[in-house]
Each structure stands twice: as C-alpha cells, then as structure tokens.
Amino acid sequence: MKDQRILPYVVEVMPKPEGVTAWAGLPSVLDTMRALALEEVIGREIKVRKRRRGYSDARKVESLVLLMAAGGECVDDIEMLRADAGLCRLVGQLPSADRLLTFLYAFHDERLIEAARAQLTGDRVAYIPEENEALQGLARVNLALVQRVAGQGKCTRATLDHDATIQESHKREAQPHYKGGRGYQPSAIYWAEQDLVVADEYRDGNVPAGMENLRLIRRGFASLPQWVTERYFRADSACYDEEVLKWLADPEREGGPAGEIGFTISADMTPPLRQLCEGVAEGQWQLVEERVHETVWCTEVEFTPGNWPKDAKPLRYIAVRFRARQGQLFGTGSDVKYLAVVSNRTGEPMGLLRWHWQKAGTIEPLHDVTKNELAARVPPCGRFGADAAWYRLSMLTYNVLSAMKSLALPATMCDARPKRLRFSLFNIAGRIVSRGGKLILRIAAEIEQIVRLKEARARLAAVAAFVT
Numbered sequence: 180m181k182d183q184r185i186l187p188y189v190v191e192v193m194p195k196p197e198g199v200t201a202w203a204g205l206p207s208v209l210d211t212m213r214a215l216a217l218e219e220v221i222g223r224e225i226k227v228r229k230r231r232r233g234y235s236d237a238r239k240v241e242s243l244v245l246l247m248a249a250g251g252e253c254v255d256d257i258e259m260l261r262a263d264a265g266l267c268r269l270v271g272q273l274p275s276a277d278r279l280l281t282f283l284y285a286f287h288d289e290r291l292i293e294a295a296r297a298q299l300t301g302d303r304v305a306y307i308p309e310e311n312e313a314l315q316g317l318a319r320v321n322l323a324l325v326q327r328v329a330g331q332g333k334c335t336r337a338t339l340d341h342d343a344t345i346q347e348s349h350k351r352e353a354q355p356h357y358k359g360g361r362g363y364q365p366s367a368i369y370w371a372e373q374d375l376v377v378a379d380e381y382r383d384g385n386v387p388a389g390m391e392n393l394r395l396i397r398r399g400f401a402s403l404p405q406w407v408t409e410r411y412f413r414a415d416s417a418c419y420d421e422e423v424l425k426w427l428a429d430p431e432r433e434g435g436p437a438g439e440i441g442f443t444i445s446a447d448m449t450p451p452l453r454q455l456c457e458g459v460a461e462g463q464w465q466l467v468e469e470r471v472h473e474t475v476w477c478t479e480v481e482f483t484p485g486n487w488p489k490d491a492k493p494l495r496y497i498a499v500r501f502r503a504r505q506g507q508l509f510g511t512g513s514d515v516k517y518l519a520v521v522s523n524r525t526g527e528p529m530g531l532l533r534w535h536w537q538k539a540g541t542i543e544p545l546h547d548v549t550k551n552e553l554a555a556r557v558p559p560c561g562r563f564g565a566d567a568a569w570y571r572l573s574m575l576t577y578n579v580l581s582a583m584k585s586l587a588l589p590a591t592m593c594d595a596r597p598k599r600l601r602f603s604l605f606n607i608a609g610r611i612v613s614r615g616g617k618l619i620l621r622i623a624a625e626i627e628q629i630v631r632l633k634e635a636r637a638r639l640a641a642v643a644a645f646v647t
Contacts, residue, residue: 200265203609203622207635208248209241209270211583214643220323224316227285234274239282240320240572242273247554247576250601254280254559265611269620280559286314287564305386314568318378321575322402325375327646328582329404337407338371339399340538341414343388344546346570352561356384363558364388365570368399369542374581376545376574377402381567388417393426397434412442413538419447419521421486428492428523439523443535446496446519455480456498456517464500467529472507476500479528480519494521497528549573552597586642587635604630 212218221237228236246257254276260266261273274282288311295308310318348362355361364386367379378398382390396418400410412427426432427442446452464476482496501516503509509516520535549555555573558566580600584593592600607630610621622632 195264197264197268198611200263200269200609200611200620202249202260202263202266202605203607203620204604204630204632205245205249205260205266205606206269207583207587207604207632207639208245208579210636210639211579211587212241212244214586214639214646215324215327215582216643216646217320217324220320224319224323225313226316227282227313234278236282238271239274239279240317240575243279243572244576244579245270245273246279247573248580248597248600249605250552250597252554252557254283265609268611269618280565283559283565283568284562286311286317286568287562292563305383305390307380307382307386307391308563310567311564314564314571317568317571317575318398321376321571321578324575324578324582325370325373325377325402326404328375328578328585329370329373331586331642331645333404333406334372335407336372336409336411337403338411338413338541339377339396339403340369340371340542341392341396341399341412341418342367342369342538342542342546343382343417344550345384346550346556346558348384348558350558350561352563354383354385357388360384363566363570365555365567366392366395367542367545367574368395369545370403371537371541374585375578379571379574381563381570383563389420392418392420393423396423396426400435400440403436408438410436410438410440412440412444413535414442414444415538416445416447418444421484424494424521425488425491428494441522441524443520443522443524443531445535446521448517448519449484452482452496452519453517455482456500456519459498459500465529467499467532471504473501473503476502477528477532482519492523494523495531496521497532499532545577548596549577553577583635583639587638589631589634592630604632 218237218241221240222235225236225240242257245260249260251257251259257273257276257279261275267273291308291311295306299306343364343366345356345358345360346363346365347360353361353363356364362384363382364384365379365381368377369375370377378395380395396412403410424444426435427440430438459478459480463478465478467475467477477497477499480496480498483493487494497520499518499520503514507514520532522531524531553573553576555570559569560566580597584595607622607626612619612621627633
C-alpha cells in the first residue's frame with residue numbers, strides 16, 4: 180500500500196531545462212542596472228581583469244548583485260543561479276564561485292593594512308586602512324547610481340543619517356568589538372528622502388564608533404547632486420565630536436558644500452551636562468509621550484561644551500528625561516535617566532527631538548535589511564579589502580532594489596523588503612520560447628496582474644533612454 184502522507188507525484192530530473200526558469204522576475208534587477216548605464220561605469224571605474232579573456236569586471240559585479248538580490252549569503256550560492264539554465268538563457272552565463280571569490284580578493288591590498296598599522300602610536304591598536312583603487316572605484320559606481328536615480332525626480336532636500344553596525348564574525352582576523360564579541364563595525368550614510376545609501380566605510384570591530392567620522396560624512400555630502408539645496412544630518416553620539424560639530428556648523432566648511440546643514444546629534448551625557456539636566460525645574464519639562472514602561476519629557480537647556488569656540492554661534496541642547504513607571508528601575512538602579520541632543524536648527528524642542536528620533540526608522544532598518552536579507556551579515560573571507568567590497572556590494576544591491584521600486588515597480592511595492600520582492604517578483608516561474616530570433620518569457624496572467632513585469636520593463640526602457 181502506498182504511503183499517502185506525502186503528495187502523490189514523482190520527481191524527474193531533466194538535463195539543462197533551458198525552456199523554464201524559477202527566477203523569471205530576477206532579470207529585472209539586471210534590467211535596472213543596465214537602464215542606469217552602470218555597466219559602462221563599472222568598466223570605467225573598476226579595472227581588476229588583467230586579460231581580455233573571461234568575464235568582464237562589470238559582469239562579475241552584476242552577478243554578485245544578482246546573487247544578493249536572490250537571497251544568496253555566500254559566494255558559493257551563485258551555483259544555484261548558474262544551475263538554472265533558463266535564467267542563464269535570459270541574463271547570460273554567470274561566473275563560477277571561484278572566479279567571483281578571486282575577483283573579491285582584488286579589492287584587498289595587504290600593503291595598505293601594514294601602512295595603517297605603521298602609523299599607530301602609543302597604546303593605540305585601532306586603525307582604518309586606506310582603500311585601494313578597485314574599492315574606491317566601487318564607491319564611484321554607487322555614486323553614479325545615486326546621482327542617476329536622484330536625477331529622475333530632482334529632489335532638492337537631503338537628510339543624511341549616519342550610523343554604524345556590528346557585523347559578527349568568528350574569523351581569525353576579526354577583532355573584538357565593544358559588545359563583547361568579535362567582528363567588524365562598518366558605517367553607512369543614508370539619504371532618507373531617496374532611500375539610498377550614499378557612502379559607507381568598512382572598519383574592524385575594535386575601531387571606536389567615534390573615530391574619524393568626518394571623512395565619511397564629507398563623502399556623504401559630496402555624493403549629493405548639485406541641485407540639492409536643503410541639507411540635513413542626523414547621527415548618534417558617535418558623531419558628537421568637536422571636529423564634526425564645527426564642520427557641520429560652519430557655512431563655509433572646508434571640503435564640503437557651502438551653506439547651512441541643519442543637524443541633530445545625540446550628545447555625550449558628561450557630568451556637567453547631567454548636573455544641568457538634574458537642576459531643571461519641574462515646571463520647565465514638557466511632556467513628550469507616555470510609554471509602556473516610562474514617561475518622556477524634554478526641555479531646552481543652555482549649555483556650552485568646554486571646547487566650543489567663544490566666537491562661534493552657540494549650539495542648542497535639548498535635554499530629555501525618562502522616568503520609569505512606579506516600581507521599575509533602569510539599569511543604573513535609578514528611576515530617572517537623562518539624554519541630550521545637540522542641534523543648530525530652529526524650532527520647538529519637541530519637534531526637533533521627534534525629527535531626530537526618525538533616524539531609527541531610516542538607517543537602522545537599512546542595517547537590518549542589508550545584514551539579514553542582502554548578505555551583509557556574513558563576510559566572505561578573512562581578507563579585509565574583500566570583506567569591505569562584499570559589504571559595499573550589499574549597499575549597492577540595496578540601492579539597485581530601491582531604484583527598481585521607485586522607477587519601475589507598482590506603488591504597492593514601494594515599501595517592499597527584499598524578502599517580499601523575492602516571493603512576489605523574483606521567484607516566479609516562467610517559460611522561455613524563441614520566436615523570430617527573439618526570446619519570449621511567458622508568465623501566468625494572474626501573476627502579471629500583481630507584479631506588472633511588462634510595465635516595469637517599459638518604465639526601465641524609458642529610464643535607459645533618459646540616462647543615455
């Protein structure tokens with residue numbers, strides 16, 4: 180008697196079924212890159228290939244983006260895409276895992292690591308090495324994408340959010356980080372209005388979060404198109420640094436755009452600032468919100484850090500008080516906790532505080548998506564430059580998917596995370612036929628009504644005409 184506990188069908192294996200694919204929607208990722216003319220930019224900015232034979236550098240970058248968009252978490256996962264003969268018939272043959280790993284190795288230069296170590300003085304052990312030409316070229320590819328996507332709508336406002344994240348790793352080369360584990364601590368800058376990553380920097384886990392952030396901040400603002408006229412910046416206390424604050428507050432800043440940059444940055448709760456917060460009269464606190472475990476108030480206080488120039492415009496400090504519900508305590512053993520935000524913007528303290536908190540809904544979800552859905556969580560090897568390239572490719576993939584959503588997909592998918600894109604678009608079955616020398620991809624009518632793949636490709640064709 181046959182076992183009826185499993186479905187009544189059998190599996191037959193076909194050699195190279197080029198007429199079908201399980202990834203009928205995945206080529207739209209490559210369509211987006213081609214519509215933005217990134218193939219030409221990659222060929223110009225990344226010159227890793229030494230011989231004319233074999234896959235181009237552009238092809239390898241495209242393959243890695245396809246891999247991450249499809250949900251691959253390591254280089255070896257490319258073999259699943261290569262095994263889909265129908266997909267390869269649509270997008271072309273993909274490089275092997277060994278070729279892609281060798282390609283990533285080219286972004287590493289041990290001499291730059293040694294040069295950074297040689298500059299250590301005293302008891303310092305943390306350093307940020309320079310990037311080699313290939314890694315810098317990959318950053319310029321992302322810059323071209325940002326400029327071209329932003330050029331479709333000419334957005335004139337840019338709010339840049341800065342944050343670092345922990346990338347856990349048990350590799351021998353990984354350094355201990357402040358949370359007690361080992362790994363890396365890359366930073367990114369995110370353009371909130373455009374849903375795009377404009378800059379990133381890869382760092383060892385032992386690099387302090389507040390170390391040399393101005394370099395990345397400058398890169399972030401330099402990435403903005405020339406038509407952006409309103410500039411803003413938000414960050415946590417890692418950017419509460421004299422050099423960063425002076426640069427942001429100076430309308431004639433060196434190495435950056437002229438004019439005002441409105442900012443809010445979480446301030447270090449130094450003993451003088453805490454003493455000032457504790458001395459605020461009860462009637463001066465303004466209720467912000469009631470939470471499940473605490474009540475939040477805010478007020479503006481007059482505070483000048485000891486290193487702030489006397490002739491400079493004073494900054495505004497917004498004190499924030501958290502009071503735990505009755506019977507509950509914070510980790511310090513007290514029922515009251517104080518935080519502060521420093522800003523150069525005008526407006527009511529509560530409005531500035533809420534605007535500052537919006538960062539939690541922008542760049543923090545970026546880290547969540549790229550680490551948990553776009554392969555940024557797992558570095559591919561122990562070579563720092565290769566891992567930096569892998570992380571940057573994850574940021575590039577995020578931007579490609581963001582561009583696809585804003586330029587091609589229906590409005591119902593504007594907030595779709597990669598998991599949803601895979602379920603509803605990338606992982607759909609398709610039949611491939613050839614007619615009159617043209618490839619034709621056939622998908623179910625019900626699915627086309629949901630994803631509107633034909634309409635998306637038409638929109639990308641219009642973008643391609645505009646970009647070129």
